[in-house]
Amino acid sequence: MNTTPNPSVPDFWGRAYTSEGITVYYNKRRCIHFAACVRGLPEVFDPEQRPWIQPNQADADAVAEVVRRCPTGALHYVLQAGPPEQPEPTTIDVRANGPNFLRGDLTIAAPESADPAGTVRDTRAALCRCGQSGNKPFCDGTHREVGFQAPGGEKLNDA
Numbered sequence: 001m002n003t004t005p006n007p008s009v010p011d012f013w014g015r016a017y018t019s020e021g022i023t024v025y026y027n028k029r030r031c032i033h034f035a036a037c038v039r040g041l042p043e044v045f046d047p048e049q050r051p052w053i054q055p056n057q058a059d060a061d062a063v064a065e066v067v068r069r070c071p072t073g074a075l076h077y078v079l080q081a082g083p084p085e086q087p088e089p090t091t092i093d094v095r096a097n098g099p100n101f102l103r104g105d106l107t108i109a110a111p112e113s114a115d116p117a118g119t120v121r122d123t124r125a126a127l128c129r130c131g132q133s134g135n136k137p138f139c140d141g142t143h144r145e146v147g148f149q150a151p152g153g154e155k156l157n158d159a
């Protein structure tokens with residue numbers, strides 16, 4: 001794990017986990033334990049191991065591909081020899097009993113931003129729909145604790 005700050009990435013990307021070909025960044029406050037990472041590469045993303053992210057356990061491009069599956073933007077990456085993540089066409093995925101998953105070239109008004117304009121630029125985000133998150137506008141998983149119910153697509157816990 002490398003805790004040396006990289007001035008070229010925003011602070012909100014969080015803690016850095018570095019291997020030879022890739023650095024993975026993890027922001028705990030944006031993680032809602034959706035587990036797309038754990039299902040995608042269990043040898044790299046394993047909550048039972050320390051550190052829980054070990055990017056050296058797989059090919060750097062494979063790690064990057066799984067990071068891009070994280071719907072909340074809790075995970076980001078910088079490839080040592082490869083392009084940065086490209087934004088996808090903008091989509092909103094309304095989850096039953098849970099948040100809105102956004103993908104695209106996003107500019108989000110957010111207190112965690114170090115930007116003087118108070119905005120976060122991102123490619124993926126989960127925005128709170130229950131109104132109870134402690135990290136608004138982002139979802140922090142509180143919808144489960146409060147039993148939030150609202151129609152939507154695929155249920156979060158079935159995903």
Ligand code: SF4
Binds near residue numbers: 034036075
């Ligand atoms: S929100 Fe992202 S980092 Fe957290 S468990 Fe899900 S896929 Fe992994």
Ligand code: FES
Binds near residue numbers: 132
């Ligand atoms: S929708 Fe997840 S905390 Fe509100």
